[in-house]
Amino acid sequence: MLMAQLRGKLPTEVWLGSEDLLTSAVFGTLKNLSPSVIAALLSRVQPLKGSTAPTVSGPLAWHFWPWWNVCEPDVVIEDAETLCVIEAKLYSEFGEDAAAGSQLRREWLDGLKVSREKGKELWLVAVTNHAVIPADSIRRQLVKSEADPSRVCWLSWLEIGRLLRELGDELGGGWCEDLLDLLTRMGLAPFDGFGEAVGAALRTPTRLPWADRVFLGEERPKMLGFGRVIELVRRLSVSSEISWIFAPAPTV
DSSP: OHHHHHTTOSOHHHHTTOHHHHHHHHHHHHHTSOHHHHHHHHTTOEESSSSOOOOOOSSOEEEESOOOSSOOOSEEEEOSSEEEEEEEOSSSOOOOOTTTOOHHHHHHHHHHHHHHHHTOEEEEEEEESOSSOOHHHHHHHTTTTTOOGGGEEEEEHHHHHHHHHHHTTTTSTTHHHHHHHHHHHTTOSOOOOHHHHHHHHHHSTTOOGGGSOOBOTTSOOOOOOHHHHHHHHHHHTTSTTHHHHTBOOOOO
16 A cells, blocks of 8 residues: 555545555554564653653564454554554544543553453553644543553654654665655655655655645745645645635746
8 A cells, every 4th residue: 555655556635634544554564664663663752741651572463443342543562561552643633422432531441451451551652743742632532531641642743754764774675765755745754844845745646736836816825834735635625725725826
């Protein structure tokens, strides 16, 4: 699936805003790398309280979208001592269910039951595209869960990109480069200036729309950030409004 996204074999409207495809591409690739890579990534999480991060070491067991009692976490990673539940979000909010309760609350409670049965320590990691930890949102999700805030953590997609950039070709096989390419096209890679990011988008066969110059009608150009522009494209791609949002910039 990752290669289909990178080589333009899937329409951008299919994958550009899909958190499931993003989760599959990123964590599905990390699953096939050395356990030290996911260990390094988890060491970068930010807990709601304190500074301790989850630690894992191989061999690792990976589970994608397992169905538990009242929830379906995106990814579960476990070793002999730790069970780490990952809930990944792109543009959507954490789920709310009037009957079963908030999404993170359900994942904590179900995860606690599973971890206790296995004699392991539970960690819950929320991955989002925020620039800083959305602490209030996470705390609201955990009301009446009695979750341990020192073991509920947050990780940014940008931080995943930073790790991939630091690793570079260290692992061989081009895995880091491919994932970083995907994150760049989705506006989720660490910012290195508009020239490099736009250049990468223009090189993609599907020619992502946010790579073009953006001019909002007769107003002065606005810097919306790639994440916001991509979200606008995702929401308006089937609307006539797209014709004026992405109108060509005037020639000076």
